[in-house]
Structures are given as structure tokens and as C-alpha cells.
Amino acid sequence: MNLFLQIFLYFDVFIIGVVATIAFRHAMAHFRPQKETKPTPSTHHTEPSLDKEVREKLMLEAEAKYxxxxxxxxxxxxxxxxITSDKINRVVDRLAADMLTREQDAYSKLIKDYQTETEGKxxxxxxxxxxxxxxxxxxMDEAAKAEQDRLIDLIDHKLSDAVMAFLLEAMGHEVDLGAQMDYLMKTLEQHKDEFKAAVNS
Amino acid sequence: MKYDLPEDIISAEDLKGVIEELKDYQTYARHGSIKARVTKRAGGTKPELSRPSNELINLIVNNNKLALSDLDRLISSLEKMYSALPRIKITLAALPGAGIKKQMSVWVRKNITSNVLIDFSYNQSLLGGMVVVAGSHIYDWSLRKQIISVQPKLNELIANHV
Structure with missing residues (x-):
């Protein structure tokens, strides 16, 4: 298509050139008439002399024809x-449309790619x-559970410590050794062997 | 020479006391014998001896006569015993009376070893029972320890019921 357009354009330019040349020569002839050249003896042939009126009539006819x-x-x-400009316009429109479509497609694809990438991200x-x-x-659940267990353990220990302290405090007063003598002698009897080994070692 | 300690000599302090008494008696006896030789009169006031000291002296008296040399030997042996005898420390929950001390020392000398010095002390926080230190061994047979040993069970009990 591009080649045809080029050839057509060249042809049109050629025609314009020819027409312009002819027009220029005619304009030159009209505004700067050429002096009549005397015929040379070798090429001399006898032309009948024309009347002025006839000449003017011929001139007018020539002008009219021209x-x-x-x-x-x-x-x-x-x-x-x-025609040429229509064709050129059509071609340009088509080209523009093609280019626009291509660019639009490329843009749409790019947008779509970006969209897909963004969605992926x-x-x-x-x-x-x-x-x-x-x-x-x-x-957080693990930490909360661990903290809960720790607090429960702490509470249990503190509670048992409190109970122990109470027992020790309550039982610490008025210890009666006399009442404990049987227990003391029984304890000595129970651990006699290890006691003996320790003393004799 | 080794002597069996009288029952009243229980602790190292008791033995030390007896040794000091015997030394005073030794001094008296020595001065008295010198005076008797010089003035044919027994001199000075005879020091009062405790029962264990008397028991020990009776061991060395021969035909109602007490030889100074025997007394010297006795004191020397007692001093050696003071340094060499094994020592046991018994800590009770309250200050033990003389009867309790004697009962325990008799048992120890009968069942563990005949010659041993037993020191008594007290610590109210034991609540009951005793702590015995013999050489490098420590035996905690106190009530406090038994109560503390059941604390894990107490923890479990509280955990199950709270």
C-alpha cells in the first residue's frame, strides 16, 4: 500500500511539474513576447504575410484554446x-487508527500486566x-498460657508458703520436749545404724 | 590410760569443767603435801569437787590414798580425751533439761560409742525432733523438715481444689 501511494504521489508531482512548466512558458510568452527571428537563407521559406486582424484572431483563438x-x-x-488527498487522508487515518490501536493494545496489555503483578503482590x-x-x-496464645501457668504456679506456691509459715508460726510456740521424748528416742533408734557409722567414721 | 566418762559428764564443757576442778584439786593437793612435810599440818581449804570429779578420783584412789602422780596422769588423760574424743551436736526444739540430756547421752554411749562428748543446743524453729551433727554428717530429723517435705503434696492439694 505504501509503495502504491509513493508511485501515485510521484506521478502526481510529475504532472504538476509538467503543467507548471507549460503554464510558466505560456506566461513568459504572454508577458515577454519573443522577437521574431529572421529566417536563415538555408531554412528560409516563403510564408504568406498575414493581416493584422487575422493575426489577432489567431492569437485570440490560440489564447482561448490555451x-x-x-x-x-x-x-x-x-x-x-x-483524489490523492482523499487517499492520503484515508491512508493517514488508517495508519493513525492502526497506530492508535497498537498503542492502545500495548497500553492495555501493560496496564493488565501491572494489574496482574499488583494483584499478585x-x-x-x-x-x-x-x-x-x-x-x-x-x-500470643502460648505466651498467655505460659504466663497463666506461671501465675497459677506462683499463687499455688505463695499459698502453700503462707500455709507453711502459718503452721511453723503456730507450732513454734511452747514446744514441750518432755512430750517429745518418746518420739526423740524412737528417732534415735530408727537411725541407730547410720548414726553409728557416722560417729565411727 | 583410758577412763570411762561418768554419766554426768556429757558435753565437752562438762569435761572441761571437771578438768579444771581436778586441776584446782591438784594444786591444793600439791600445796597441802608440801605444807604437811614442812609443818606436819594439812593446809588450805579442800576444794569442793562435783560428783563426776569425785567418781574419777575414786577410780585412782588406792587404799584410801591418792597419789599425785596418778592425779597428774588422770588430768593428762582427761585432757587428751577432751581433744580426741568424737563430738556430737544435738539441736532440739527447746532447751533440754538435765534429765533429757542424761537420757540421750546414756543411750548414745550405750548404743553408738562409749566415749563421746555430746553438746546440746536448741532452735525453736525445729518445732520438734532434732538435728544431729556427727563429724561431717548432718541428720535433720526435725518436725520442720517433715512439714516442709510435704509441701509439694500441699501444692498439689491446693492445685486440685482451687
């Missing part, structure tokens, strides 16, 4: 130019956030 020819050329040229971020949330929740 004008007619010029008008026809101009009309033809105009038509051709119009968003999904990743979302899944990472969800994972992080789950991990954090699990850690």
Missing part, C-alpha cells in the same frame, strides 16, 4: 489532487499478613 487547455489541466489536476502480602497474624496469635 486557456481551455489550462482550465482542463487545472480541473484535472484539482480532481487528481482531491497484594495476594502475597495478604497471605504473608495472614501467616504473620496466625503466627502472632499462636505466639
Amino acid at each position: 486557456q481551455k487547455l489550462l482550465d482542463a489541466s487545472i480541473e484535472h489536476l484539482s480532481k487528481e489532487l482531491g 497484594l495476594d502475597d502480602a495478604k497471605s504473608q499478613t495472614n501467616n504473620y497474624q496466625s503466627e502472632l496469635k499462636a505466639k
Whole structure:
């Protein structure tokens, strides 16, 4: 298509050139008439002398014919130019449309790619956030449970410490050794062997 | 020479006291014998001896006569015993009376070893029972320890019921 357009354009330019040249020569002839050259003896042939009126009549006829020819050329040229410009416009429109479509497609593809990439990244971020949330929740649950266990253990120990302290305090007063003598002698009897080994070692 | 300690000599302090008494008696006896040789009169006031000291002296008296040399030997042996005899420390929950001390020392000398010095002390926080230290061994047979040993069970009990 481009080649045809080029050839057509060259042809049109050529026609314009020819027409312009003819027009220029006619204009030159009209505004700067050439001096008549004396015929040379070798090429001399006898031409009948014409009347002035006849000459003017011929001139007018020639001018009219020339004008007619010029008008026809101009009309033809105009038509051709119009056709050419229409074709050029159509081609340019088509080219523009193609280019626009291509660019639009490329742009749409790019946008789509970016969109897909962004969606992918968003999904990743979302899944990472969800994972992080789950991990954090699990850690927090674990920490809370550990703290709960620690506090329960602490309470149990403190409570038992309090009970022990109470018992020791309550039983620490008015110890009666006399009442404990049987227990003391029984204890000595019970541990006699290890006591003996310790003393004799 | 080794002597069996009288029952009243229980602790190292008691033995030390007896040794000091015997030394005073030794001094008296020595001065008295010198005076008797010089003035044919027994001189000075005879020091009062405790029962365990008397028991020990009776061991060395021969035909109602007490030889100074025997007394010297006795004191020397007692001093050696003071340094060499094994010592046991018994800590009770209250200050033990003489009867309790004697009962326990008799049992120890009968069942563990005949010659041993027993020191008594007290610590109210034991609540009952005793802590015995013999050489490098410590035996905690106190009531406090038994109560503390059941604390894990108490923890379990509280955990199950709270």
C-alpha cells in the first residue's frame, strides 16, 4: 500500500511539474513576447504575410484554446489532487487508527500486566499478613498460657508458703520436749545404724 | 590410760569443767603435801569437787590414798580425751533439761560409742525432733523438715481444689 501511494504521489508531482512548466512558458510568452527571428537563407521559406486582424484572431483563438487547455489541466489536476488527498487522508487515518490501536493494545496489555503483578503482590502480602497474624496469635496464645501457668504456679506456691509459715508460726510456740521424748528416742533408734557409722567414721 | 566418762559428764564443757576442778584439786593437793612435810599440818581449804570429779578420783584412789602422780596422769588423760574424743551436736526444739540430756547421752554411749562428748543446743524453729551433727554428717530429723517435705503434696492439694 505504501509503495502504491509513493508511485501515485510521484506521478502526481510529475504532472504538476509538467503543467507548471507549460503554464510558466505560456506566461513568459504572454508577458515577454519573443522577437521574431529572421529566417536563415538555408531554412528560409516563403510564408504568406498575414493581416493584422487575422493575426489577432489567431492569437485570440490560440489564447482561448490555451486557456481551455489550462482550465482542463487545472480541473484535472484539482480532481487528481482531491483524489490523492482523499487517499492520503484515508491512508493517514488508517495508519493513525492502526497506530492508535497498537498503542492502545500495548497500553492495555501493560496496564493488565501491572494489574496482574499488583494483584499478585497484594495476594502475597495478604497471605504473608495472614501467616504473620496466625503466627502472632499462636505466639500470643502460648505466651498467655505460659504466663497463666506461671501465675497459677506462683499463687499455688505463695499459698502453700503462707500455709507453711502459718503452721511453723503456730507450732513454734511452747514446744514441750518432755512430750517429745518418746518420739526423740524412737528417732534415735530408727537411725541407730547410720548414726553409728557416722560417729565411727 | 583410758577412763570411762561418768554419766554426768556429757558435753565437752562438762569435761572441761571437771578438768579444771581436778586441776584446782591438784594444786591444793600439791600445796597441802608440801605444807604437811614442812609443818606436819594439812593446809588450805579442800576444794569442793562435783560428783563426776569425785567418781574419777575414786577410780585412782588406792587404799584410801591418792597419789599425785596418778592425779597428774588422770588430768593428762582427761585432757587428751577432751581433744580426741568424737563430738556430737544435738539441736532440739527447746532447751533440754538435765534429765533429757542424761537420757540421750546414756543411750548414745550405750548404743553408738562409749566415749563421746555430746553438746546440746536448741532452735525453736525445729518445732520438734532434732538435728544431729556427727563429724561431717548432718541428720535433720526435725518436725520442720517433715512439714516442709510435704509441701509439694500441699501444692498439689491446693492445685486440685482451687
